[in-house]
Structures are given as structure tokens and as C-alpha cells.
Amino acid sequence: MADFFISIQIWPWLAYLAAALIQITLIVTLVAAGSLLFIWLERKVSGRIQDRLGPTRVGGKFGWLQTLADGLKLLTKEDLMPEGADEFLFKIAPYVSFCASLSAFMAIPFAGGEHPFVALHLNVAVFFILAVLGLEVFGVILAGYSSASKWSLFGAMREAAQVVSYEVPLGMCAVVPVLLAGSMDLVVIGDRQAGSFLNWYIFHDPFTFVIFWVYFTCATASVNRAPFDLAEAESELVAGFHTEYSGLRWSFFFMAEYGSMLAVSLLASILFLGGWHGPIPVASFLGLTFDHGFWYGVAGNVLGTANIIVKGIIGVTVMMWVRWTFPRLRIDQVITTCLKYCVPIAAVMFLGATFWQYKWPNGITGGQSARTYSVREQWSAPAVPAAAKPAEKAVKIEPQPLTTAMGIARTE
């Protein structure tokens, strides 16, 4: 977007600033609006699952303004702080959490192609998102510590143990699509799954199918959703780390939580579910690609953005479904699930997927054709790189956008 502003001849710093402001606004809006939607949705879903109606009155038929009313109530609440609290940390903790959650969205692309809809096009986006999401725990810990409350400290301890543990299987799961696509760039990973739903990585081979569910489990755990919500465990810890919070700061924790849920769901849909590519390639049928012109491509990307947001909402809904269906685990069960089940399964599946990718790089459906092959070529012939084997190999793979991303075969 900054390129666009530069191209219309304004100061670069102003261009960057404008682009940054627009993107930040969009992301914050998305997260805030998402929270509004999800809190309402959670109430409705839990109500339906518990065989009741949920909110019905505020704002019309479905109670769709209920969240807004909740927010107003929270804003008007008294700002309380325990007497023995560490004031500075107590105040800053919700914002740390929220920042971590929000900055994950920086690197999430909402549409791909030549001009992807992404605030920060990182070629290590997968790791960046995992790293930043991991920082959310920091706010929780600070909150738990600074509250000067036994329950909060217990909640924070559990959170620390849980998140540190679940980073391991989560990383191993996320590595599999990286392996299949040959890149850590989420734009590349998403565009590798273009075409019909048969090209989605979840259907690439049996191992990826299994590992998607492992990923989803670990993601649920890493964002502290039930049945892994040990950190807040209302029934035993009196809401855990946010026992002492109220009002606006409390609502930031909530926004952070829903933001993280949306973030991991979006990440799941990019890694496994085709990202902004629908089950049927409607956009390319309609000719909405950058090949036909810039604005056609932008229109297609808007379509893709709608697509991925729908997928993310579905993912979040599944998490809610799970929350109101399963009982909460004990902390030792949580850690057991991680270390005794998720990690070994993920490891085996990773090996299996590696083998499969080596043997049948085109997947079950044969959808990942020539491009995957060229990725394999580049990975498997690195010993004598560009300098020694100059022209032909480089020329052969030059058309691939991946060439520079791999940084291996540089055309001289």
C-alpha cells in the first residue's frame, strides 16, 4: 500500500505513515468488531447448546446489540486495584496481552496474488505469528503476578506452564505446511493451495489431515480456550488471572482472547484450509485476477478476504462449540495431552508428511503439480548452487515467484 502512496508522489514518510494508519485502522476495526460479534456469538452458541435462547432483547430480534450494551456497562464500571498490587505492571498487563494479539494480525495476509492484502509482508510470517501469539501469555503472567492474589498467581502459573508446553507441538504442526510449500511466507503458502478444495493442504495426504486436528487442538490450548482454560478456571480459581480486573482493562483481556482465537483460526485456514481460496475457484472463473488488471485483482482479493474471514469465523465457532461441549481438563491432564499425545503424534505425522512429500509431492489429488516439483528441485539440489551451476537450472526455475524467496538459485 505504501508503494501505491509513493506512486502518487507524496513524501515517502507521509506515504508510509498513511499506509500504516490505514492498515492499523483496518486491523483494529477487525479485531474490535470481531470481539463484538464473537461475544454475541458465544452467548448465542452457548445458549443454543444449553437448550436456551441466549440474548434476545437488546437491539432487536437476536439481541445483536447485547455486546454493545455489555461494553457500555464495562466502561462505566469502577476502576479497582488491589492494595498490594504492583501498580505499574497491573496497569500495563492487559495492554501487553492485547498488543501481542493485535500484532499477530500484522503478518496475516487476507488475500494473496501479486499484491497481497497484508500489512507486513514477512517471509518468516509463520514464525512471526507464532512468536507474537506466544507473547500474549506475558500479559497474563504479569496480570497474575501483579494482582497480589493467590488465585491470580495460580492462574498465571498454569498459563505459563501450559503455553510454554504447547508451543512445541504447535510449532511442529505449523512446520508441516511450511514443508509442503517450501516457504514460511504465508502468502506463498496460501497461494499454493489455489484451485479447488482438493488442493488444500488438509487433503494433501493422510498425515496432514491428522495434523490439522492436532494443530487445532494445540491452538485451542495456546489461546486458553476451554477445555484448556486453566488460567481462568472460574469454578476453582474464581476467574484466575483476571480475578482482580474490572471495567475497561478486563475488556481488553477479553478482546485479546477473541483476537487470538480469530488469529489462530485465520492461521489454520491459511496453513491447511486454502486461505483466501474458496472450495471452488470462483474468483478465477470470474477472471478476477491480477493477470487481467490491477483492479480486477483487487476485486478478487476482496472476495478472498471475505472468504478467509468466513473461514476464521467458522473456526472460532468450532472453538465455542468445543468450549460448551467438553469439560475442563485438570492441569496434569493438560500437560499430559501435550507432551504424551500431541508432541509424539505431531512428530510422527511430521515424519510421515516429509516422507510423503518426498515420494508423492503432488499429494493425493495430484493438484500440486509443477510448482511443488520445482520447490523440491530447489531444496534437493543445493550442494552446488547458482555459482557453480549457472544458467540452465536458474533459467528453468526462474519464472517461479518462489525463486527469490528461496534465495538459492539467484540468476546472475
Place this chain on the structure above:
Amino acid sequence: MDVATTLPKLLMIAWLLPLASFAITSLGYSVPQFLGIRVRYSTQVYAAYIAIGAIVLGFVLSCIALFGCWLPAHPLTAASHEGGEHAAAQEHATTSPSLFRYVAQHEAQEAASHAEEHNNEAPPYITGDWYALGIFGKLRLTIGYYIDTLTVTMFAMVTLIASCVHIYAFGYMHDELHDYTDHEVHLADGEHLHRRGRFHRFFQYLSLFSFSMLGICISGNFAMTFVFWELVGICSYFLIGFYIERQSASTAANKAFIVNRIGDFGMLIGLMTIWSTLGTFNFGDMKAADGTVVPGVFSQLHRPENHYRIAPTDSMIAFEGRNQIAEAIRKAGSTEPVAMEATVKAEVARLRAEDGTKWGHLLLFVAGVGIFCGCVGKSAQFPLHVWLPDAMEGPTPVSALVHSATMVAAGVFLVGRSYPLFSAEALLVIAVVGCITLFIAATIAVTQYDIKRVLAYSTVSQLGFMMLALGLGGWVAGLFHLITHAFFKSLLFLCSGSVIHAVHSNDMRHMGGLRKKMPITAYTMLVGCLAIAGVGVPFLAGFSGFHSKDAIVEQALSHWHHNWADGFSWLLFVVPVFSAALTAFYMFRLWYLTFAGEPQDHHRFDHAHESPRSMTGPLVLLAVFAVIAGWGLPSFAPGPFANFSIPNLLEQARPIGTLASKPGVYLSDLFIPSEHIAHAPEMFRPIKLPAGLAAITAAIVGIFLATVIYLWKSVSAAKLAAAMQPLYQLSWHKWWFDELYDFIFVRPVHAISAFIAQVMDRGLIDGIIHTLAWIARGCAMVVSTGGDRWVIDNVVDTFAEKTWNLGLSLRSLQTGRLRQYVMFIVVCTIVLFIVASVWRIAVAGP
């Protein structure tokens, strides 16, 4: 597929089947047993099935090899009785005052037209290597095959008899199928030994034994023969010592093994001679990888330019005449390799031409006698015959196998196989040894009461007959007797086993009258006795032994006739004939004592019973063979059976250059006659008739005497023994051979050992060592007190003290505070930097 590729494969399978059986039973039974798992007896039975299956299948394959492969490719011809050896015979006949001079002259005239063609070329054979064990320069140690008619025949014979023995043993060894009480072993507490049965192990050894013998038969070179030779030895060791808990059995096994080693030492000498002079161990001509033909041992010694007569090779001559050659080279004065080689060649040619042809014959003699030494051991010839009677300690099926088809046959087979190697002098040695053996053994057998011992001595005696025949030039006669003997001797042993099985005793004085209790055994044994005695109608037909023994006697007579002048060659005819009579005598003595007359031990008699079918079946089969083995099929018989008879088979197998007569080189009077002279038609009356009459007369006289003494009891055996007390004692004590060897060898060795142990080891060596130890200890004490305690300890103590003091002074720096250490590091870094900067500016310049 042609014969050359099919036959080796067939025989290899037949050969390896027993090995497979051995391996399977080892893995299946011995290894678990070794690991402490008790194999159930119901499972052990299967070891017998495996072994029997393997050997019977081997027999079937051998028959296919013989009748399906070999004979169609090499059809037999009727025995040619015309002519033999001529030029030498003619010359010899004119010079020797022969009683049959006119015969020789007649023969010479008759055959003058084809004087040089009558020596035989190499018989058809197939040879090759399967696997090279090791190649050391030119020395190739390989697992190879040399297949000619003899090999195929031996395969059929060995597998047939081994099959019979296996099946028989299945019945005989049934005792081993449950916990066994050995009544001959007395433990310290007076109890008998109780042990687990070892049924499977017996069959395991039998399989290995068959495998080893077949290996000798198929072997393609002397090295491989030697390997399997030793394997046979170790198998016999295992089997003779099967009842290892019995003192006598283990001693007998040791004795057999050690005595065989003595013979093998001679064999090694022979092998070395062959290798160093001929450069190869292969029997036949082998094609090398590059297509050139590497001549084998036989064709090197029997070259076409000598009309396939035996002649020492250039290398032998060069070795023996090395002094002359060195002299010639010195005279020639050239050290150029080419020139030297030419000199050597010229000198060898000169030596070959000069002074008769004595050069090289000494080595030939050494090689032949060396090989024969091994055969002396294996085939229990004088003076190494002492182990065979003791070998009776093994179970009877083993005796049958050892005495007929495998171990002792190996010796005769090897003499037959390496026959082209033997010069006339070596053959004379063989003949003399055989003659002595056959006589001694026959005399001993007359007085023995142990049924198996009698058979054992008869074996020794019959082996003597074979050696005699071979030594006198009767190649076919010797090997013919080997095969017929294999049939009737295995029959006899199995019969005796059946008897022992029934009465649980070896002693003939406990038997008698068993004919009624066990008729099949009795009458099959009678067949065996008739066969070994050589009963038959001259010129018509007879038991198998009649034909083979007749051939031997003919050869002996022929030899006497050709060596009329030397004054002792008549012995080589008379002694065998006399021994043949003895043979008939003691065999019938055995039969009468066992089966005829009244039972002498009623208790045993009452318990006696006919053996099970698995034992009598092989008896009947072998009896049939004992009768018909000497017969032949007519020329109009179908296919491969035309002209089929064992002599014809052997005639086809006749090794290269053995048809010719062999005149002696060192013994100029010696003349080993060609075998065909003996039964050439025109020689009919002078040799064949007297020989045949002599043989049959001897047999009848022997049988008659036995009948008189032991059946009719007209003459008391005891009185006869008393009348000839010295002779009886000589025979009863086996000519005191064991005592003699004990006196000559065993005791001196014991004495010398005791002397060396007491005087040399304890006195001398221990004394030296003790003295050295005492001196070393003294030196050590000096060094210890002076050097170590005083000098070194003081130095070390001083250092320790200084270090201790240093440590004491430095300990205050060690505050134990982590943070101070960090501070030290930082400060020191700064100081170092400052020092380095100052150094650079002040010393190294700006």
C-alpha cells in the same frame, strides 16, 4: 542340458543333502540342547526321518546320475580280454626264467601289431571348481569335482549302503529314544549311568559322516580330499565315541583318531611332494579362466609322448638332479634368466635320457607311498590296523558304515583314485603291506569270540586283499572287491547287530541256535558268509565275493608268473589263498557258533527275538546285493543297462595309464603285470583256471574245516587250540601288537615326558626363573630404599609442601562470591585493554 552341467549339479545335491540334514538337526536339536532346552523324544524321532530322507533322496539322485545321465552318455562295452602290455612284457619274458614263458611270448607275438596302442588314455570325466577356498599364488585350494565312472559308482554304492544303515539304525537305536541306562558304565557309587537319550545326535553324526564320504568321492583335488578325509576321521571319532561315558569307547575313539593322524602325516608328506613337484592338486585337466588347459596331476605323469606310461615330470627330475643342474649352470656361466632356463631344460633332457630313467622316480615313489600312508591309516593296514577292532565300541550301525562304505573304503578308494601316481615300487609296497595285513588279520580272526571283533578282523583282512590286488596291478579287481565287500560286510555287520540287539551280548559263547529264533537274520548272514568266503561255481556264477576274490587271486598268480625269478613273489599268491581259506573258516565258525547247534545261554536265548522290520528290511536288501553284485547284464539289455556289471563299470573308470604293465626302475626285476594279462582268453588255462581252482578250493577247505570242528564237532576246538598253543596264543593276543606298541611307543613317551617334566621343567627352568626372581627382588630393594624412598620421596614432598603453602596464601582471593568474580572479569578486561594499548603506543609505535 548336457551331462557336463547336469551331473555335477545332481551329485552336488546328493552330496549336500546329508549336510543339510546335519545342519537342520544341529540347529533344531543340538543348539537347543546346548542352550539347555530339553528336546522331547517324540520330537527327536524327526531327526531320523530327516536324515533318512536326505540319504535316500541322495541315493535316488545318485541312481539318476548313474543310469539317467552317465551311462546314456558313456555306454558300457563288454570287457575286452584281448591283449595287454606288450613291449615290456616281451622283453621281460625273454629275460626272465618264467614257468609261463611261452605265455608271455605268445602274448607278445599276438599283440605285436598294436604294440603301442594298448595303454589306456584318460577315462571320460567331468571336472571343475565350485568354490575357491583360498588362492595363494599358484596354490589353489578349491572345492571342486572330478566325476568319472568311479565317482558315480561310488556315489550309488555309498548312498545305498548308507541308506540301509540309516534305516536299520532307526530300529537299532530305539533305546536312545528314552532315558538310557548304560550298564557298562559304573559310577563311583556303584550305580549305572543314567542319561538322556541321544537319538538325534546319532543321526546327526551319520549324516555328517555320509556327507564327508561323498565329499571324498566327488572331490576334484587332493586338497579337498584331505579336508574330507579329516572330516571322515572326526566323524568316526564322534561315532566310535558315541557312548562317550564308557571308558573303552572314549579310548577307542581316541585311538582311532590318533592312529589315523599318524597315517595322515605320511599323507601330508605325499601332498607336499605332489604340490612342490607338480604344482597342482587337481586330478583332472582344468580349464583356466583364459581358456588354457591346466594339466592335472594324472595327465602330468602320464603324457601322450610316453604312451601314457608313468614318467616323472621335468620338475621332479630337476629337483632330484639339482646338483647336476647347478653344476651345469656354473659351467655355462650365464646368469641371464633366459639362458639359465635353457640350460636347465637341456640338463633335464640329458638327465632324462641318461642312465635308464631313474631320475625323478624317487620323488614319484615318495609321493605314492606318502599318499598310501594316509590310506594305511584310514583303511587299517598293517602296522596301523590296531584301531579298527577297537572301533567296535561304537553302535553296530556305525561299525557297518565304517567297515563297508565309508571310512575304510575311503582308503582303498583313494588308492584307486590316485592310482596313476604310483610307480611300480610304490605298488610293491602296497601289495606287501596288503599281504601282511590280510594274513595277520585272518589269523587273529580265527580265535576271537567277540562277534563284532571277528567281523572287524575280517574287514582288515579283506582290506588287505584289496590293497594286495591294487598293489599287484589289479585296479579293477581291488575296487571290485571294495564294492562287493561293502555289500556283504555291511550285511554281516547289520546281521551281527541284529543278533546283539536280540541277545544283548557280543560274545559268541553266549549264543548258539539262534537260527530258530531269528531266521531272517540267520539266513541273510549265511548269505553274507558265503559271499565273503567266495563260494561259487567256477566260470559260471557265484556269490559276489567269489567274483571279486577270484579276480584278486588271478592277479596274484599273474604277478607270480611275471616275477618268477625273485624268489618271494610266490608268497604274494600263496598267502592270500591260505588266508582265503582262513576267511572261509572263521566266517563259518562264526555262523555255526551263533546260529547253529544248541543254545549255550538259555536265558539269553529265551529272550532273543527277530528284529523289527526296519532292521530286517535292509538285511534282505543287502543280502540280495551280496548275491548279485558280481553278476552282469547281457549286451542286449535295454538302454543304459546294456553290459551293466560292476567290473565293466570299473573298466570304464580305469584311470589313465593303468592298463599297462609297470616294470620297476630301482628293482629291475620287478614287473607289475597288466590286469588284462590275467584274464585274456588265450591266457585262460594257465592263469584263470589255476587261480579259480585255488580260490574255490581254499573256500571249500575252510568251510569244511569249520563244519568239522564247529558243527559236527568231530574235532574239539579246545584240544586243537591246546595242540597249537603258541600259534593259538599268538592269534588270541592279536600278535601282541597292542602290547608291542605300548612297549615301543607309549611307555617311552611316558617316561620321556616324566623325565622332562621332573628334571627339565621343575629342576632347570624353574630354577633359572627362581634365581632371576631372587636377583630382581634384590635389585628392587636397593632401588626402593635408596632411590625411591630417599630421593624421589623427598623431592615430591618438597613440591607438595610448597604447593600447599602457595594454596594457603592464595585462598584469601577465593571469596566464593559470584558477583565479585564477575567484577574481577570486567576489571581484568579493562586492565588488559589498557595494558595492550599502552604496549602498542609505547613499544610498537603509534
Place this chain on the structure above:
Amino acid sequence: MTQLTLASILTQPVGVSHYLIVGAVLFVCGALCMATKRNALGVLMGIELVLNGANLNFIAFGSPYLRKASETMGLDGQLMSLFVIVLAAAEAAVALAIALNFYNSFNTIDVDRADQLQG
């Protein structure tokens, strides 16, 4: 020679030396942290700071944007710092275990109490 002034920094690309100075600050802070904190975990944090300063130096030396004649892509520096990061993680685990053990043994976390090795 470019001078180290704020104005020139804002208009010129920075160089290795700027990174080195930042690294030096981190290093010195870390060292001081180690030297002054009595809490074992504070010492541990000092170590992390020191390692981080070193990492910054590695990255700076390897970077092609900061130094002339760096024809490589800065792989060596980046790999080195990767190793340092990994080792730091491992070291943190061990140090934490040691601290816990120390706490269990002495019921305190004060490193000054651990002076049994005093000479």
C-alpha cells in the same frame, strides 16, 4: 570520516559501529546486572543481556547493509547468533533448574549466601 552526531545519523545509513555501541550498552548493562544483583534470577537476566549484546554484534558484522565489502548475505553472523539464541535457551533451562535447586537447598535465592567455596 563520518562523525557520530544525531543529525548525520538521521540522514545517513547507520554502520556496524552504531550497532556495536548499542551492543556495548547491552553488554555493560548485563555485566553490571550480574555484578550487582543478589537475586540469582537477576544474575540470569544479566547473562541474557550479555548474550544479547553479543548477538547484536554478530548480526551487525554479518549484515551486508552495515559494512563495506561484505559480499555474503551475512549468514555467518546470523547462524552464530542463532546458535547463541539456542544455547541461551538451553542455558536458561539449566540455570533455572540450578536456581530452583539452590532455592530448595538454602530456602533463599540470594547468591551471596552461596559462599561455601570461600577459601
Place this chain on the structure above:
Amino acid sequence: MEDPIYWPSFFFLLFSAIACAFAVAVVVTPNVVRMAFYLVLSLAATAGLFFLAGADFVGAMQIMIYVGGTLVLLIFGVMLTSQDRFISMKTSNFELGMATGVGVCLFILLAVAARSIPEWHGLTAQQVAEIPLEPTAAPLGMGLLGARVDSPDRSGYLLIFEIISVHLLVVLVGAAYLARARRSRSGFSLTSDG
């Protein structure tokens, strides 16, 4: 349109200021939990410096491992041992003063050394603009697998990678062992009823 400010340098200043400031804060603050918090911010700012130097993968790793993993571990430890009397332990003023003096000396020393090499003073904007933007993740991966893509004649880091892997394993096993020993006396349990 010419831009007077070189923006990467601006961000360098920003991140380095944050990093240095919070590093100093780590030294100064007596509360160990706050130290950890400041350390996180300092390290995160350092990650930003890594990004600026073109080491994006290492920067992500810095955030993920250092900030995410190591520090969570650290805080974990802080809380396991947290009792009021240990949260802040005062150091004597003499030690503080001496440490400050030595630290300033060391910093001066290092700064002088850093400025003394002319080649280290940086490139011009022109030169920087000519350097192509290169991703680093894949080359780093290949380097760890033993193949250098930037200069093929030099060897990679396979052996070191292996050694580090084994080292890591050993360290983690050892850490688990150390942390387990005599745990019963700590009296601390993760569950609320413990």
C-alpha cells in the same frame, strides 16, 4: 520527492533507544519481576534491530525463543521462588558505585574500540539502495544442513548444528533432572488445592 530523513536510521535510533533504556532499567530496578518485564522490552527492541539489519529470521527467532520461551521460563522461575523478602534484594551502595564506575569504563572502552575502525562507519544511502533484498530463512536452513548458498566454496554449519542439537538434548535432560531433585521441600504445587 526527496526525503531529508533516512528512515531506517530513524527506526534504528528508536529501537536502540528502547533497547538501551530498558537495559539500563533492568540494572537499576530492584524488583525482579519488573526486571524481567524490562528485559522483555529490551530484547524485543533488539529483535527490531535485527530486522533492520536484514536478519528477519533471526529476529523472529529472537522473539519466539528469547522473548517467548526463555523469558517465560525465567518468570516461571521468579514466581516459583517468589516470596516478598526476595522480590527485591538491596545491594550495598559501595558495590553499586564501584560497579557503575567499572561499567562506565568498560563502555567507554568498547565504544572507542567500535568507533576506531573506519570500515565500520557505515555505507552511503546509495550503496545501501543497491543491495538487493534477500530473504534469509532458506539460506540459513541450507547453511545448517551443511551447504552454503552464498559462497559455495566454504563449508556450512552441519557439524555445529548436530553438536548443538545433542547439547540441547543433554541440557534439557540435565535440567529436568536438576529440577526434580528434592522437590518435595519446595511445597509448591501447580494445582490450587496443593
